[in-house]
Amino acid sequence: MTKPKVGFVGFGEVNTPREIIEKKCRHAVGWLESAGLDVVATAPVSDDPEGNDVRRAVAELAGADFDLLITCLAGWIPSHAVVSVASEFATHPILLWGLSGQVEGGRLVTTADQAGTTALRQTMQDLGLRIKYVPSFQDAPPPMEKIAAFAHVASAVKALRHAKIGMMGFRDMNLYGTLYDGVSLRRRLGVEVEFFEMLEMVQRVEHVTPAAVAEVLAAIRQKWVFERPAQAEVLEKGVKYYLALREKVRERKYQAVSLIDVDGMKKLLKFPPAMIFMLLADELGVCTIPENDVLGSVTQTITRALTGQAGAYLEFYEFFSHGVLMGVPDYVPSEVVECPVKVTPTSFGGLAGGILNTSRLKTGKVTLCRLASRGDQYTLHVVTGDARTPQRWEEAGWAPPAPQLPGLDIRLDSDMEDFSQNVFGQHYILSYGDNTGLFRDFCRLTGIAFLG
Numbered sequence: 001m002t003k004p005k006v007g008f009v010g011f012g013e014v015n016t017p018r019e020i021i022e023k024k025c026r027h028a029v030g031w032l033e034s035a036g037l038d039v040v041a042t043a044p045v046s047d048d049p050e051g052n053d054v055r056r057a058v059a060e061l062a063g064a065d066f067d068l069l070i071t072c073l074a075g076w077i078p079s080h081a082v083v084s085v086a087s088e089f090a091t092h093p094i095l096l097w098g099l100s101g102q103v104e105g106g107r108l109v110t111t112a113d114q115a116g117t118t119a120l121r122q123t124m125q126d127l128g129l130r131i132k133y134v135p136s137f138q139d140a141p142p143p144m145e146k147i148a149a150f151a152h153v154a155s156a157v158k159a160l161r162h163a164k165i166g167m168m169g170f171r172d173m174n175l176y177g178t179l180y181d182g183v184s185l186r187r188r189l190g191v192e193v194e195f196f197e198m199l200e201m202v203q204r205v206e207h208v209t210p211a212a213v214a215e216v217l218a219a220i221r222q223k224w225v226f227e228r229p230a231q232a233e234v235l236e237k238g239v240k241y242y243l244a245l246r247e248k249v250r251e252r253k254y255q256a257v258s259l260i261d262v263d264g265m266k267k268l269l270k271f272p273p274a275m276i277f278m279l280l281a282d283e284l285g286v287c288t289i290p291e292n293d294v295l296g297s298v299t300q301t302i303t304r305a306l307t308g309q310a311g312a313y314l315e316f317y318e319f320f321s322h323g324v325l326m327g328v329p330d331y332v333p334s335e336v337v338e339c340p341v342k343v344t345p346t347s348f349g350g351l352a353g354g355i356l357n358t359s360r361l362k363t364g365k366v367t368l369c370r371l372a373s374r375g376d377q378y379t380l381h382v383v384t385g386d387a388r389t390p391q392r393w394e395e396a397g398w399a400p401p402a403p404q405l406p407g408l409d410i411r412l413d414s415d416m417e418d419f420s421q422n423v424f425g426q427h428y429i430l431s432y433g434d435n436t437g438l439f440r441d442f443c444r445l446t447g448i449a450f451l452g
Contacts, residue, residue, distance in 0.1 A: 002159065004151035006037050007066040007089070009057050010044040011082055012075035016111055021046075024074035024099050024111075028142075032070070035144040037151050040064040044074065047081040054084045061089065068154035070147070072097045075111030079119050086129060093154040093445050094131045095147060096120060100138040108138070130445050153441040156305035161190030163305075165297050166252060168198055168245075169260025172291040177425040180294040184376035189446060191298055194252060198264050204244035213239045216279070223334075227344040230355060234345065238275035238355060242283075245276065249284055255304075256287035256297045272354030274330035275343075281310065281333035289313045289427060290330065296427040299371045299380075306438045307431045310335040314368075314408065315426045317395070321416060325390055326368075326428070327407030331357040336430065337406075338362055347399045361406050363387045367435040368410070371448075372424035379449040381424050382439045385412040414452075422451060 008029055012021030021044045032039050042060040045053040061069070069089045071082055073096075086094055098117035101110030114135055121133045132150050134143050171178055185191055216239045249257060257280055259265060265273040277288045287300035287310070296313060303311035310333040314326035329348070334341050337359040346356050366387040371380050390409035394402035408430075412419055436452060443450035 002155055003036060003038050004068065004148075004155040005066040006032065006039055006151050007061050007064055007069045007092075008032065008039050008041040008072060009061065009069070009085055010072045010074050011077045011116065012044055012046060012073070012111065013077045014046040014048055016075045018044075018046075020111060021074045025072065028072050028074070028097070028099060031142045031144055032147070035148040037148060040066055045077075045081055045085060047078045051084070054081060057085055058088045061085075066092070067158045068093050068095060068151050070095045070097055072099065073113050073116040073120075074099050075113055076115045079116075079123055082116075082120055083123065083127065086124060087127065090127075090129055092130075093150075093157065094124065094129050095150055096124060096131050096133045097147065098135045100136040102138075110138075132441065132444070149438060150441055153306060153438055153445065156302070157442065157445050159305050160301065163189075163191045163255045163301050164253060165191060165193045165256040165258070165294070165301065166249060166254035167193055167195045167258050167292055167294065167297075168201060169264045169292055170195060172260045172264065173262050175291065178291060178293045178295070180298075181373060181376060184373065184378075185298065188376075188378055188448065189298070189302075191301065193294055193297075194254075196248065198260060198268070201241060201244045201248070202269075204247055205240045208240045208243045212243055216243065216283075219283075220279070223341060225340045225342045227342055227358060230343075230345040234355065235275075237271060239279070241271070241273070242276050242279040245280060246284060249280070249286060254286060256289075256301050258289050258292050258294070258297050260292055261290040272330065272348070272356075274357060275355040278331045278333070278341075278343075278357060281331075287311050288333070291427075293425075293427050295371045295373065296425070296429065299369060299429045302371065302380075302439075302442065303369065303429050303431050303435075306442060307433075307435055309431045312336045312430045313427050314430050315428075316423075317393070317407070319416065319420060320409075323385055323410045323412040323416065325393065325407060325409055326430075327390075327393075327405045328357070329395060329405060332359060332361065332406050334359075336362055336432075344403055346403055348397050356403055357406060358403050359406055360389065361387070361408050362432065363389055363408065365433055366408070366410060367431045367433065367439070368428040369431075369439060370424045370428045377449070379424075379451050380439060380443050381422055381451045382436055383412055383414050383419060383452065384434050384436060385410040
């Protein structure tokens with residue numbers, strides 16, 4: 001994850017001793033830096049009658065590049081001074097932070113910081129500023145975890161404005177749930193989806209060198225555990241396709257990739273693409289999902305930007321009264337696997353020549369999410385649960401003995417009836433831990449409805 005950059009401006013009224021305000025602001029900047037944030041700070045602003053402090057702070061911050069503006073109240077100040085600065089950065093997310101007093105000689109000495117923040121919170125919101133209010137509690141440590149988390153969200157929102165997703169093919173299996181509106185997606189998040197033909201990959205394969213293939217083959221033989229021997233020609237073909245796509249990904253700087261799976265790789269090239277997805281995810285570090293699932297790919301990109309995790313996709317196999325059985329019929333990135341990565345050659349429905357990932361998935365607290373749209377209105381569905389190793393299960397259609405697919409028995413924290421009536425599609429994106437707060441703040445900043 002990138003290190004968030006924050007602009008910082010402290011405030012305190014003209015009648016409060018200047019040295020108190022400056023000292024409190026210095027401490028605040030130090031806390032931010034210790035929390036892993038890159039801080040661009042200007043001197044504290046007062047409500048001087050001429051407005052010199054406001055003009056000076058705006059000029060200094062205007063020349064800086066940052067993801068989030070922190071307006072930090074070190075004491076009471078009339079609202080107009082803060083609004084005059086904040087409104088100049090209305091395109092940025094803004095965090096309203098109130099500091100606290102301290103106990104000296106057995107008594108609490110306060111500068112009425114929260115008088116200032118409480119006078120501002122509703123006003124700043126009514127002005128249309130995208131704010132998050134984080135007050136300090138006098139009897140608790142500074143709220144650095146909350147502030148750092150919001151700074152990462154702001155950084156992710158900015159990064160997504162430049163994100164590109166590569167989509168080989170379009171609308172695999174003629175699915176409706178993989179469709180999207182490019183204009184509203186670009187307007188809402190800034191994400192650009194680029195399509196390219198499968199033919200381009202086939203043409204690029206012709207220029208792949210034997211030396212490049214041998215290098216990748218040596219690496220996967222070292223990293224992967226083969227439960228049964230795989231034919232050399234199958235592995236070589238998968239590596240060639242991967243190398244052709246690697247060139248495209250690097251050339252176009254994609255953060256995520258999806259391929260036409262059933263109607264393309266399997267039907268026309270007779271090659272299940274699981275092995276290709278594994279290499280793209282693990283060697284290039286891009287998000288991957290099958291079947292031209294555009295909004296699934298966007299959800300992965302959001303998840304990675306917010307959490308720094310791979311954003312693996314899972315699909316639903318069974319519903320239970322307590323939760324869901326989720327798994328994949330092809331691959332998972334190694335990040336979500338209890339090492340080592342296990343693979344096996346197998347066939348499904350008469351289609352042979354594939355390499356299937358049969359690794360065991362990590363368990364624990366998880367967050368599942370998916371983005372959906374109705375017209376130009378977007379909603380992010382987010383649920384949490386406890387992921388456990390499932391009972392032995394198999395998908396009908398695999399060549400016997402049927403492989404144990406990667407899967408999780410997820411005991412949802414929410415009601416199953418409620419979840420089932422709000423589910424957005426067969427693919428949901430997995431992240432470990434309870435990341436609800438990150439997704440909620442992301443939705444608040446981007447104007448996406450949050451459904452949790």
